[in-house]
Amino acid sequence: xxxxxxxxxxxxxxxxxxxxxxxxxxxxxxxxxxxxxxxxxxxxxxxxxxxxxxxxxxxxxxxxxxxxxxxxxxxxxxxxxxxxxxxxxxxxxxxxxxxxxxxxxxxxxxxxxxxxxxxxxxxxxxxxxxxxxxxxxxxxxxxxxxxxxxxxxxxxxxxxxxxxxxxxxxxxxxxxxxxxxxxxxxxxxxxxxxxxxxxxxxxxxxxxxxxxxxxxxxxxxxxxxxxxxxxxxxxxxxxxxxxxxxxxxxxxxxxxxxxxxxxxxxxxxxxxxxxxxxxxxxxxxxxxxxxxxxxxxxxxxxxxxxx
Amino acid sequence: xxxxxxxxxxxxxxxxxxxxxxxxxxxxxxxxxxxxxxxxxxxxxxxxxxxxxxxxxxxxxxxxxxxxxxxxxxxxxxxxxxxxxxxxxxxxxxxxxxxxxxxxxxxxxxxxxxxxxxxxxxxxxxxxxxxxxxxxxxxxxxxxxxxxxxxxxxxxxxxxxxxxxxxxxxxxxxxxxxxxxxxxxxxxxxxxxxxxxxxxxxxxxxxxxxxxxxxxxxxxxxxxxxxxxxxxxxxxxxxxxxxxxxxxxxxxxxxxxx
Numbered sequence: 191x192x193x194x195x196x197x198x199x200x201x202x203x204x205x206x207x208x209x210x211x212x213x214x215x216x217x218x219x220x221x222x223x224x225x226x227x228x229x230x231x232x233x234x235x236x237x238x239x240x241x242x243x244x245x246x247x248x249x250x251x252x253x254x255x256x257x258x259x260x261x262x263x264x265x266x267x268x269x270x271x272x273x274x275x276x277x278x279x280x281x282x283x284x285x286x287x288x289x290x291x292x293x294x295x296x297x298x299x300x301x302x303x304x305x306x307x308x309x310x311x312x313x314x315x316x317x318x319x320x321x322x323x324x325x326x327x328x329x330x331x332x333x334x335x336x337x338x339x340x341x342x343x344x345x346x347x348x349x350x351x352x353x354x355x356x357x358x359x360x361x362x363x364x365x366x367x368x369x370x371x372x373x374x375x376x377x378x379x380x381x382x383x384x385x386x387x388x389x390x391x392x393x394x395x396x397x398x399x400x401x402x403x404x405x406x407x408x409x410x411x412x413x414x415x416x417x418x419x420x421x422x423x424x425x426x427x428x429x430x431x432x433x434x435x436x437x438x439x440x441x442x443x444x445x446x447x448x449x450x451x452x453x454x455x456x457x458x459x460x461x462x463x464x465x466x467x468x469x470x471x472x473x474x475x476x477x478x479x480x481x482x483x484x485x486x487x488x489x490x491x492x493x494x495x496x497x
Numbered sequence: 498x499x500x501x502x503x504x505x506x507x508x509x510x511x512x513x514x515x516x517x518x519x520x521x522x523x524x525x526x527x528x529x530x531x532x533x534x535x536x537x538x539x540x541x542x543x544x545x546x547x548x549x550x551x552x553x554x555x556x557x558x559x560x561x562x563x564x565x566x567x568x569x570x571x572x573x574x575x576x577x578x579x580x581x582x583x584x585x586x587x588x589x590x591x592x593x594x595x596x597x598x599x600x601x602x603x604x605x606x607x608x609x610x611x612x613x614x615x616x617x618x619x620x621x622x623x624x625x626x627x628x629x630x631x632x633x634x635x636x637x638x639x640x641x642x643x644x645x646x647x648x649x650x651x652x653x654x655x656x657x658x659x660x661x662x663x664x665x666x667x668x669x670x671x672x673x674x675x676x677x678x679x680x681x682x683x684x685x686x687x688x689x690x691x692x693x694x695x696x697x698x699x700x701x702x703x704x705x706x707x708x709x710x711x712x713x714x715x716x717x718x719x720x721x722x723x724x725x726x727x728x729x730x731x732x733x734x735x736x737x738x739x740x741x742x743x744x745x746x747x748x749x750x751x752x753x754x755x
């Protein structure tokens with residue numbers, strides 16, 4: 191059974207008499223144990239999608255099922271199996287870390303609440319601040335408490351909306367390890383959003399790019415990179431730069447930059463194979479450099495093309 | 498409704514209630530009230546007689562049941578706005594009925610603590626015992642004041658959920674807007690005719706009028722109306738709360754903490 195199934199989900203808001211679609215007929219699914227990245231520029235519709243999945247916002251139309259159960263009809267069942275951590279919310283500022291976790295443990299009806307709370311406190315390295323009130327914590331500590339709350343009920347579906355914002359690299363790395371560990375241990379489906387692309391590339395099994403409320407593409411990070419790949423190649427020659435120009439023209443590869451003995455161009459094929467061909471063609475290559483396409487390049491490319 | 502979730506919220510509101518700000522609601526402000534109205538009553542008792550003068554103190558003693566009812570629900574909801582915790586609360590399995598039940602319970606407990614504290618002070622300083630009255634009248638008064646307070650609290654909360662924090666002034670002003678028409682400190686006939694018409698609709702008027710009635714013959718007709726009216730208001734308050742909640746969900750207002 192799929193952890194999450196979203197079919198033709200739509201949500202629009204009225205703003206100054208205009209109807210603005212925030213989520214425009216998106217469909218995707220998350221399998222058990224899969225980390226699914228939802229990427230897109232600000233206002234692409236990621237947070238609205240997550241708000242609908244948590245039940246905070248009602249959709250206009252479409253179907254959302256968690257473990258095969260409709261999220262509106264079986265709201266209570268579904269919410270018990272789900273949890274969320276978002277950078278845009280916090281916990282009760284008047285309560286200590288432990289008190290907050292105790293309240294949520296009881297809300298989710300967790301048996302052995304105390305031992306589960308301590309597991310989470312130690313997992314996220316916040317045991318030493320358990321008696322501090324939330325409003326006395328740094329933003330990084332708050333993020334970790336938020337995450338501890340999200341993992342409390344061992345959710346089947348975990349929604350993590352930019353949850354590593356404000357964390358130092360060391361803690362962010364530890365959090366990523368915990369997410370991976372939890373995913374493999376509990377078969378949890380995770381919906382993950384972040385603007386930090388290396389993190390998405392490291393964590394996510396599949397990625398969906400959103401723009402203007404629509405999903406533009408869904409695939410694994412590797413295949414997306416392959417699909418949208420256009421390596422930037424810089425070649426410096428000993429001499430005879432015209433020979434390379436002619437060679438590129440023949441191959442229909444446009445030149446991006448030409449400077450003394452240096453030529454820069456973009457190739458759809460793998461950078462290495464292009465360079466190999468250059469050597470085969472006996473071009474006097476003195477130095478070459480290949481800049482690989484990253485997820486960030488694809489993100490920028492898609493975001494700009496959809497504007 | 499699930500007991501473990503009500504238990505969870507009781508823990509939460511118990512912790513919140515133990516903060517200085519929320520303690521002030523049940524101890525500090527009532528104490529200020531008792532001193533102001535107590536000494537005024539003490540002074541007037543020499544002029545108009547003790548029994549009439551000390552009806553002011555009865556109003557002060559019983560007021561927390563209405564005041565806490567009006568303020569606690571919206572204040573506890575605002576606490577989640579201020580903490581940016583609204584998202585986490587409403588994405589949990591919590592139901593609206595559980596939230597309303599818990600806040601009503603905690604609000605009643607807070608009112609009771611405040612009432613006992615004030616009663617102790619009035620007995621100690623002014624030699625005035627507010628619970629020295631007909632027991633059924635006492636219980637019914639507490640019921641009417643609490644239920645009416647909760648209903649106004651629900652109406653104010655529904656406006657906060659609908660319009661956000663920018664109208665939080667209503668939380669502190671709603672009670673004081675109703676107060677002149679509730680006839681807490683003066684008889685109904687003191688009000689001008691147009692205000693009397695408003696006051697006659699408020700269930701609280703019959704409670705405070707009952708307190709002032711020196712004769713033991715209480716107007717049970719009025720009390721019966723007050724009970725019915727307070728429950729009708731509670732139903733309206735609940736309806737408005739649920740409606741604004743649906744509106745907030747439709748318009749993604751709960752996802753924002755502004």
